[in-house]
Amino acid sequence: MSEQIKIGIIGGAGYVAGELLRILVNHPFADIKYVQSKSQQDKLVSTIHTDLEGECSLRFVDSWTADVDVLFLAGGLQQSNVFLTGNQVPAAIKIIDMSQDFRLGHTKNSHGRSFVYGLSEHNREQIKRTDSVANPGCFATAITLSLLPIIQLVDDEVHIHAITGSTGSGQSLSPGVNFNWRNNNVSIYKAFSHQHLDEINETLKDVSPGFKAAVNFLPVRGNFTRGIFTSIYFKSDITADELQNRFKTRYQNDPFVIITDAAPDLKQAVNTNKILINAAKYGDKVLIISAMDNLLKGASGQAVQNMNLLFGLDETAGLKLKSIAF
Incomplete structure (x- = not known):
């Protein structure tokens, strides 16, 4: 063009x-x-x-x-x-x-x-x-991209803990944004009821129409300005090799989805349009960790x-x- x-x-x-x-x-x-x-x-x-x-x-x-x-x-x-x-x-x-x-x-x-x-x-x-x-939405992007490669195999409850920076609340002053309150502080809000759950569930069911497992989401206010760090776990009998293969195959043509061999940290993603994702097996559980910039x-x-x-x-x-x- x-x-x-x-x-x-x-x-x-x-x-x-x-x-x-x-x-x-x-x-x-x-x-x-x-x-x-x-x-x-x-x-x-x-x-x-x-x-x-x-x-x-x-x-x-x-x-x-x-x-x-x-x-x-x-x-x-x-x-x-x-x-x-x-x-x-x-x-x-x-x-x-x-x-x-x-x-x-x-x-x-x-x-x-x-x-x-x-x-x-x-x-x-x-x-x-x-x-x-x-x-x-920002949470919806982080969570959905973290689950898309595996969702068709999930039949157990999904547990999500995601912490976001203060810019996720916008510029309007409120107790959840005020520096004196947010600095050196962490809090959960909208437990199990965040508005992004609707679009998360809608997309997951679009990919896997038979998906009916509960998605339990705990959003957390972090004491930093930007970024989302998400950890997701659920039970599964998938092998570690199959897990890795599903993620790398699903995103092989997606330039902004980076599948990492080690758990990412937030600073690797902040200021970029990338989402870094690590998927690993711990006993009978899958743990997916992702990091991205909420504003990008x-x-x-x-x-x-x-x-x-x-x-x-x-x-x-x-x-x-x-x-x-x-």
């Missing part, structure tokens, strides 16, 4: 939009036409997303125009639904929604569009053919990965990012 992709961003002041901009300003085929934010109108984008100082001269606008090829909807819960209800977006404009408004089966047909669930490694071919993508592979990085698929680009375009390592 030689032409630039003209891009509009709706809801451009939050963490997810900031990471999206950080990727797009260096993407070889991206032309950012505008960044909309009613709360930050006329301010330089770099005054809010300060890591873009010297890299982005755009100012926030309070409206949008149709002279783009794709719209990223980066607002919070129900903001995408509100935007599409109040605005007629031409059918020729592709949409990548980064809220949770259209992820589930009963919400995917909305506003005259059929949203494809944007888990890139699961729905790659459908994404290539659609005009509307519902980007997955869990949000903006995967959204750009989906944009690349929508426009027939190399899937890795603009996403060859290095981890912080230390």
